[in-house]
Amino acid sequence: MISTEDVRHLATLSRLRFNEAEVAQYAKDLGSIFDYAKALNELPTDDIAPSAHAIPIENVFREDGVVPFDADTLLINAPEQEGHAFKVPQILAD
Amino acid sequence: MPLIHKPATELHELIKTKQVSSRDVTEAFLAQIHHVEPSLNAFLTLTDDLALSMADAVDQKVSKGLPLGPLEGVPIAIKDNICTENIPTTCASTILKGFLPPYNATLIETLKQAGLPILGKTNMDEFAMGSSTETSAYQKTHNPWNVDCVPGGSSGGSAVAVAGFEAPLSIGSDTGGSIRQPASFCGNVGLKPTYGRVSRYGLIAFASSLDQIGSFANNVTDTAHLLNLLAGHDPKDSTSLALEKEDFTRLLGSPKKGLRVGLPNEFFKHLSPEVKALYTTLINTLSQDGIEFVWLDLPSIEYALATYYIIAPAEASSNLARYDGVRFGFRAAGTSSTAEMIEQSRSQGFGAEVKRRILIGTYVLSSGYYDAYYKKAQKVRTLIKKDFDRAFEQVDIIASPTTPTPAFKLGEKTNDPLEMYLSDIMTIPLNLAGLPGLSIPCGLHNNLPMGWQLMGKAFDEARLLQVAHQMESLIGFGGCA
Numbered sequence: 001m002i003s004t005e006d007v008r009h010l011a012t013l014s015r016l017r018f019n020e021a022e023v024a025q026y027a028k029d030l031g032s033i034f035d036y037a038k039a040l041n042e043l044p045t046d047d048i049a050p051s052a053h054a055i056p057i058e059n060v061f062r063e064d065g066v067v068p069f070d071a072d073t074l075l076i077n078a079p080e081q082e083g084h085a086f087k088v089p090q091i092l093a094d
Numbered sequence: 095m096p097l098i099h100k101p102a103t104e105l106h107e108l109i110k111t112k113q114v115s116s117r118d119v120t121e122a123f124l125a126q127i128h129h130v131e132p133s134l135n136a137f138l139t140l141t142d143d144l145a146l147s148m149a150d151a152v153d154q155k156v157s158k159g160l161p162l163g164p165l166e167g168v169p170i171a172i173k174d175n176i177c178t179e180n181i182p183t184t185c186a187s188t189i190l191k192g193f194l195p196p197y198n199a200t201l202i203e204t205l206k207q208a209g210l211p212i213l214g215k216t217n218m219d220e221f222a223m224g225s226s227t228e229t230s231a232y233q234k235t236h237n238p239w240n241v242d243c244v245p246g247g248s249s250g251g252s253a254v255a256v257a258g259f260e261a262p263l264s265i266g267s268d269t270g271g272s273i274r275q276p277a278s279f280c281g282n283v284g285l286k287p288t289y290g291r292v293s294r295y296g297l298i299a300f301a302s303s304l305d306q307i308g309s310f311a312n313n314v315t316d317t318a319h320l321l322n323l324l325a326g327h328d329p330k331d332s333t334s335l336a337l338e339k340e341d342f343t344r345l346l347g348s349p350k351k352g353l354r355v356g357l358p359n360e361f362f363k364h365l366s367p368e369v370k371a372l373y374t375t376l377i378n379t380l381s382q383d384g385i386e387f388v389w390l391d392l393p394s395i396e397y398a399l400a401t402y403y404i405i406a407p408a409e410a411s412s413n414l415a416r417y418d419g420v421r422f423g424f425r426a427a428g429t430s431s432t433a434e435m436i437e438q439s440r441s442q443g444f445g446a447e448v449k450r451r452i453l454i455g456t457y458v459l460s461s462g463y464y465d466a467y468y469k470k471a472q473k474v475r476t477l478i479k480k481d482f483d484r485a486f487e488q489v490d491i492i493a494s495p496t497t498p499t500p501a502f503k504l505g506e507k508t509n510d511p512l513e514m515y516l517s518d519i520m521t522i523p524l525n526l527a528g529l530p531g532l533s534i535p536c537g538l539h540n541n542l543p544m545g546w547q548l549m550g551k552a553f554d555e556a557r558l559l560q561v562a563h564q565m566e567s568l569i570g571f572g573g574c575a
Contacts, residue, residue, distance in 0.1 A: 002457075010453045013460070014411065015418075017441045026453055029511050033454060036512060037400040040470050043477065050472030053303050053333075054479060054528025055290050055552065060332040073196045079425035086420050091432045 002030040097122040098259040102168045102316040105262060109167040112156060116149035116167030120211045123169050127213065127260045133241055135233045136254040138174050139182050140214040145169055148211035155209075164319055166209040171261040173252050174215040175222055176307070177296040178202055185298050186230035187220045189443025193423040199296020200328045201265065201307060208323050213261050216251025220445045221414065222272055222300045224248050225517045228508055229447040236504070237280060239542050243501040246276030246517075249310070253280040256310045263320055264310045269301050270402050271496075271521025273308045274533040278496035278545025281535040281571070283317050283562070284310050288552050289528035290335040293328030301409035302333075304402075304525040314534065314563040318343040321555060337553065345560035353561060355380075356390040356489035361520055364498050372537050372544060373495055376569070383568050390485050390492070394477040398523040401478065403515060404458050404471035405526070410448075411455025417443060450511060475526050482527045486551050491561050494520050496533040496545030520547060530555050534562050535571040543571075 007026045011018050018026065071084045080087040097105065097119055108114045124142055131137060152167040172178065175185045177195035179202070184190040198206070205212065219229040227235045227250025235250045237243040238258040245254045249266030253276035256264050266273040268286035277284025286308040297307055307324065311317045322343065327336040357377070362370065377387055419425040419439025426438035444452070458467035485492055497517055507514040524531045529552055536546035546565065550558035 006457070007453065010456050010460075014449075014452045014456045015437045015440050016444075016449055016452065017437050026450065029450055030453060030457065032512055033403060033515075034457075034467075037404055037467065037471075040397055040400050040404075040474055043394065043397060043474055045470065045473035045477070048473040048476050050469055051475040051479060052472060053289075054475075054526065055288070055333075055335070057290070057333055057335075062329075069196070074421075076194050076196070077192075077421060077423045079419065079423065088420055088432045089429060089435050 002027050002034060098126050100262070101312045102165055102262040103319055105168050106162070106165050109152065109156065110162050115156070116152040116211065117146060119167065120145050120149040120169045120213075123213060123259075123261055126258075130258050130260060133236060134238060134254050134258050134260070135235045136216055136251040136258060136260055137171070137214045138184060138186065138217050138232055138251070141181060141212055144181070145211040145213050148206070148209065152209045152211075163208050164322055165263075167211070168262055169211040169213050170205060171213045171216050171252055171255040171264040172202070173218055173249050173264070173266045175218060175267060175298045176201060176265060177298065178212070178215065181215065183215065183298070184232070185221045186218045186232055187443065187445065187448070188231045189417045189424050189439070190422055191424045195296070197296065200293040200330060201324060202296065204323060210263070216249070216255055216264065218251055219248035220448050221298070221410070222248040222267055222269055223410070223447050223451055225271070225275060225514050226502070226507065227251065227276075228504065229445055231445055234504060237501050239281065239501070242503055243542065244279065244504055246279035246501060248272040250276050252310050253277055253282060253284065256280070256282045256312060262312065263316060265307065266310060267297055267305055267307050268525065269304045270406060270525050271518040273310065274496050274521045274531060274545065274547060275518055277310055277533040278535075278543065278547075279501040281543030282310050282312060283314055283532060283534050284308065285317050285321065285532040286524065286530060287321060287325065287555055288530040290333055291530070291553070291555070292324045293326070293331040293334045295328055295330040299413040301406040302413065303409060304406060306525070314559055314566050315343070315346060317532070318346060318559045321559075340556060342556050342559055345556050346563045348560070349564045350490065350557070350560060352386070353491070353564075354386045354388055354489045355561075356388050356485050356492040358390050358392045358395060358485070358492060358494060360392055360395045361494035364519060365495065366499070369495065369499065369539060369544070372539055376536055376546065380565060380568060388489055390488065392481040392485055394474060394481045395523050397474050398478055398526055399515060399519050401471045401474045401526060402522045403454065404467050405475065407451040407455035408459050408468050409455070411452045411459065414444075414448070414452055419443070447511070478523055479527045482523075482529060490557060492549040494547050494549075496520055496547040500539045500542035500544055524549055528552060530558055532558060532562055534566050534569070536569050537571070
C-alpha cells in the first residue's frame with residue numbers, strides 16, 4: 001500500500017509538484033507496481049550476493065588533466081546567463 | 095527494385111561500383127521520408143543538409159578512386175537520446191527542448207569517420223521509458239504495418255524508419271527491450287549487443303547498468319556489418335570493454351553443425367493459443383532442418399520484470415536528478431527562488447511516465463525500503479544471471495518469442511502502466527544478465543509481424559548472428575511493402 005502521504009513525501013524528495021488528482025493516481029499506480037514486486041519475496045536470497053552490474057567491471061584510473069572546452073559552446077544551453085555563468089534565481093533570502 | 099527497398103550492404107556495393115552515388119541513395123531515402131512522415135511521424139529532427147554533405151564527401155572519394163570502408167555512403171537514422179553536436183537532442187522530453195549538445199557521442203564520431211550520412215533524429219518514449227513510443231512529449235509514431243498500431247518502444251522511431259523504408263539502417267538503445275520489442279512489432283532485425291560492447295559515451299543515461307546501444311536493419315547481414323563499425327573500446331566510457339577486434343560477419347553463411355537451441359518454458363507460458371501455435375509451427379519447421387531444440391527451466395526469469403521495475407527506476411531517479419532547469423535548455427518561467435525554479439522546471443519538463451519512474455526509484459532507494467526492494471532486486475538479478483549461465487552450459491543459443499503479442503493499438507495500454515510493462519516480459523531478462531540478443535521477424539499474426547528472439551552468451555555476437563542468419567534464410571520472411 002502506498003498512501004497519498006507517501007506520494008507527497010516522495011514528490012518533495014524528487015523535487016516534483018503534483019495536484020491532488022495526480023497524487024491519488026500515483027498512489028494507485030505505485031501501489032499496484034509494488035504489489036507486483038512483492039513476488040520477489042517468494043525467492044530465498046539470504047546467501048546470494050547482490051549484482052550492481054551484469055558484467056564484471058573494474059574501476060578505470062587515469063591522470064587528472066584539464067581538457068579545455070569552449071565556455072560559449074556550453075552556455076548555448078543556458079536558459080539565462082550572466083557573463084560566463086549560468087544564472088539562477090536568488091538562492092538565499094535577504 | 096527501388097533503391098529504398100534494397101538492403102544496406104547491397105546499396106554500399108552499388109555505390110562502391112559507381113552504379114549509383116551516395117547522393118542518389120541519400121536523396122531517395124530523404125524523398126521517402128518527406129513522402130511518408132505525415133502518416134508515420136518517425137523523426138523528430140531531419141538533417142537533410144548534413145546527410146547530403148556527408149554523401150557528397152563519399153562520392154568525391156569514389157570519383158578520386160579512393161577505397162571505401164564498410165557500409166560507407168549508406169545513410170542511417172539516430173535515436174534522439176544520442177548526442178549530436180549542435181543538433182537538437184531531446185530524448186523526446188520537454189525538459190530537453192532546445193538542448194544542443196556541445197559534443198558528439200562516440201558512436202556519432204564513428205559514423206562520421208565511417209561516412210554513413212546521418213538522416214535525422216528519431217522519436218522515442220520520453221527518456222526511453224515506455225514500450226510504445228507514446229510517452230514522447232512531441233508526437234505519436236505509427237506502425238507502417240497498420241497505422242492504428244503502436245511501433246513498440248522505446249526506440250519506436252528508429253524501428254519505423256527502417257520498416258517504412260525511410261532509412262536502411264538505424265540506431266537505437268535497449269534498456270529492457272527497447273530495440274528488440276519495436277523490431278518485433280515492425281518486422282525488422284533489432285540487435286542489442288552485450289553490455290560493454292558498444293560505447294555509451296554521449297548516450298543520455300536512463301539506467302546505466304542496463305542501457306546498451308544497438309541497431310535496426312532489414313536483415314542479419316546488414317546488422318553484422320553495422321556491428322563491426324559500432325563495437326569497440328572507448329576510453330571515454332569506463333564500462334566499455336577492451337576486447338580484441340573481431341569480424342562479426344565471419345560465421346555468416348556457414349550454418350553451425352549440431353546446433354542446440356534452448357527454449358525456456360517460462361517464456362512460452364504467457365502466450366495466447368494462436369500465438370503459441372505460430373511458434374510451435376516455427377519450432378517444428380526449424381527442427382526439420384536439423385536444429386535441435388531443448389526445453390529448459392529458468393525459474394528466476396519469472397521474477398525478471400519485478401526486478402527490472404525496481405532497478406531501472408532506481409538508476410533513473412538518480413540519473414534524472416541533473417535536470418534542474420539550470421544547464422540543459424528548458425526552464426519554467428516566472429519563478430522567484432531557485433528551489434521553486436527546480437521544482438517547476440521538473441514538474442513542467444517531465445511527462446507522467448518519467449515522473450512515475452522517478453517516484454518508484456526514489457521510494458526503493460529511500461532508507462527503510464532500500465534493503466527490502468533495491469537490494470532484494472539486486473540479489474534476484476544475480477539469480478537470473480546464474481540461470482542463464484547454467485542454461486548456456488547445455489545449449490549454444492536460447493530462443494523465445496520477442497513479445498507475447500503483436501503490436502497493440504495506439505492508446506490501448508496508456509492508462510495501465512503495469513499492463514504496458516508486461517509487453518517487455520520476454521526482453522527484460524537479457525538486460526539484467528547483460529547478454530546479447532536480437533529479434534528477427536518470423537511470421538504474421540493478425541497481419542502484424544511477430545519476432546523470434548535469439549539470446550547468446552556474453553560477447554558471443556558472432557555465433558548469435560550466425561544462427562540468426564541461418565534461421566532467417568529458413569524462415570524467409572518478406573518485408574513490409
